[in-house]
Amino acid sequence: MHPLSAAQLLDAWERGLSEPVYRRALPLLAAASVESSIDVVAGLSIGARDQSLLTLREWTFGSQLASVANCSACGERLEWTVDTAHLRASQAPALPGDISFEADGYSISFRVPNSLDLGAVADTEDAALASRVLLERCVIAAQHDGREITAGHLPDSVAEIIAQRMAEADPQGDIQIDLACPTCGHRWRALFDIESFFWSEINAWAQRVLSEVHLLACAYGWRESDILSLTPWRRQFYLGLVSG
Template structure:
């Protein structure tokens, strides 16, 4: 089966759903928490209304999924994000702050990073999708071979047998796939105070979005548990209550 046919396109990016809204936040946390780490971005992009169904979200190129995850983050939690990267020269852990692109820029980036492919010699390489990453994660000892077999075709359209590739061909194909994906990724850049090296790394916006949800959802559940225990209100009533009012009631419980 050819994997070079265009996957289902993302929605038209109208009406992004706010994943910080209480009911949607808990739904997002519940669904993404049981998904494989490589698939969480697709789950969250779908819940944010940026793809009509999970199947199509899984078939988005990883660059497109990352741009849409960044859009979901900007909508729910703002554009400012922090990351940690390791200096490639001295190994020091560095913290970096970055502002995500504007919503308009992210929509443009997602559209531009749709199913893309490049020719490398006799081969055609396309950007991997989340579905490809999940397949690779299922066979960690063969991850590279799995990605090559799924994302690369020969000139005649036949799939590639990774065992028949030279190391040089594998390196060239890997570099081509990275170049396709990296063009749409948000990048962290920081100067290492230890050695002075300028360090750059791609920001995993899907992981950052999940981290924010994984912090916010349990905190919200704790609020609901405290208020339900104190006043006997239902979860639905508490989730429908404005955050400021919940906070005011919490102060009265704690005092």
């Protein structure tokens, strides 16, 4: 992987706008990866995808992340910051390939979910149904007492074991952050999704940069490519002159 220039980030952002929500950040990764298409990146495990997105985010905006959350007890709005180092699982993301185990007379072979799998359940509001669909997509083979069965016939107890094994195999795909409310003292854990977080940042950044291009192009007659090739510091300096 390599960092992206302002022009490359804008190109990837623009491609992301025309992708379904679950794929919108993938053009960023494809652009930053050597010889990787969006389809290839979509096949990465969620942990592998998110680990690369964390790296790209560090290169783009630094390692400090800041956002806001509402206390689930008293509703107070709180600001939080976290370093990307705290968002990296200690275990490496799952490698491509099948994972097998045996439990309760069942012999299961599965793979961990990727972006395409999440996309398949993106519009499914019923969490239990979404879990089942994911399971059926990701189970490669299942046997009970030596006989082949379909994933749809696996009992809930085995489905739960598979879900747990999936999370264990790809921990970077399931990152949570600890939050504490300064007003009421309530503490809780919240899911952190680097894909939506980074996309929101890129979306806001792109719109700001395009506004800056507009101002500088109007003031100096420079081309977009020339303005984007300026360092952020120089761009801000000229914007300061323009706005007086």
